[in-house]
Amino acid sequence: MLLSVENISRRFDAIVALDDVSFQVRPGEVFGIIGPNGAGKSTLVNLISGVVSPTSGRISFEGALISGRKPWDIAARGISRTFQIVRLYQELDVLENMLLAQHLHRRPQPFANLFRTTAVRAEKRRMLERAEELLQQLGLTGYLSQRADSLSSAEQRRLQVSMALATGAKLVMLDEPTAGLDGGEVEAFRELILGLAGTQGRTFVLIEHNVGLVMSMCDRVMVLNFGRKIAEGPPAAVRANPEVVAAYLGSRAKP
């Protein structure tokens, strides 16, 4: 198992955001998490990336316990995320965004920097090549010197993914990555992610409102409602689950 979440709970004062949730993510899969507003999806992402710590339970990644560790440490171990409300260095260009995203891949080399040795230029070249390679994979070739805030929202969402990959992440959590995109853009995004997951061995956790998208691109899906897991399994099985239908349609499931 790549990621293993065991009996995780998180309370914010009287509110129980997550209640005893367990699941596992296998390497190379696209794992979907759906649920109505307030189901605890965002809290779960924050818990896994170490921004929020669990009230109880444990999270491990590649066999090592990560709950309780610092966000930068968890990032260094290979977990990254994108944000529902796009976070980029808006006033910097695409290349600068990609260079800052490669922070974990730079070595601190004080002497090389102090005396401007060739190692400095070599590192710069290596980072540039990596940036170009990743941008190409996300269909952003030729955007290097464009400011991030001049990109369309579909392009900004793809840049977020390519920055997350630039950290060297093995697991990328995509928090509502298609919010605000039109049908064609959603389809293009789906193709890109499936391509990366299939051929590159990257693993994705997809948090979405768009149930159709989740069902069409995930290997397995987990459903949260009011902080509790109500279903988990292949898309077809989850779609047929009466409790899921009830949570989404608000109707009582037929016996």
Add this chain to the structure above:
Amino acid sequence: MEAVTDFFYQYDSISRLVLINCLLALSAYVSFSCGQFSVATPGFMALGAYTAALLTLTLHWPFMVVLGAAIAVPALVAFLFGLPLLKLKGVYLAMATLGFVEVVHNLAINMTFTGGAMGLMGIKAKTEIWHLILALAACIYLLWVIENSKLGAGLKSMAKDWQLARVLGVPLVRYNLIAFVLSAAIAGLAGGLSAHSSNAIIPGDFGFGLVIAILSFTILGGVDRLWGPILGALFLSILPEVARPFQEYRLIFTGALLLLAILFLKRGLAGFVEQLWRLAWPSRSH
């Protein structure tokens, strides 16, 4: 070369003032450029100045060792107070560091070993103009090197969006502390050099007035590039000398200029100069 040395000797005191102000502006810049709104520079400068003055007056240590101590003591204090202080962000950090400046200021006034409100006198003037030039050049080079390093990239990333920086793997606490300590070290160096520049130091040199002056340097110059605060310090240190004929209107003049800069120069003097540069040579912009 001779013309240069002549110039510095002719304008000795103003040159010293300008160079020390440039160092102080750089100290503030180190904090600001990673998103840390710390105004602690005068407090750290005072620690450096009193450390240097006391070591020279009582122990007669060699000047270079004294300067080393003037850097080390504020750096150590920044290291110890940094962790609790830097939990605060934005204007709360500004208030806390302002409190720190006032505490140091009041300790200097009320302690006997610091000479009270009269300060310390009879410090041998050992700071040559070239010491100051060398110190400033070394600081500029060091900060430029850092800006192009892994550390610098992380600091920039934190300043622009610390929540994004965090998930990209930037260790926020450690980098914040490094910037705070570096800022204190530069302020301490400025303090040590200034204590040996003028024979005497008094607590009033390191109070609220200096906080405002340093803020003015950085705001007018612009904080998003290294030479912004230097430009601001140069401008605001030389301006009062140039505006001497206006006498009591000098402060009003400076205030008005600052207001104009805040209203119209979003990226400070440095940003304005760069814009002019680009207008003049459009092909050079990348």
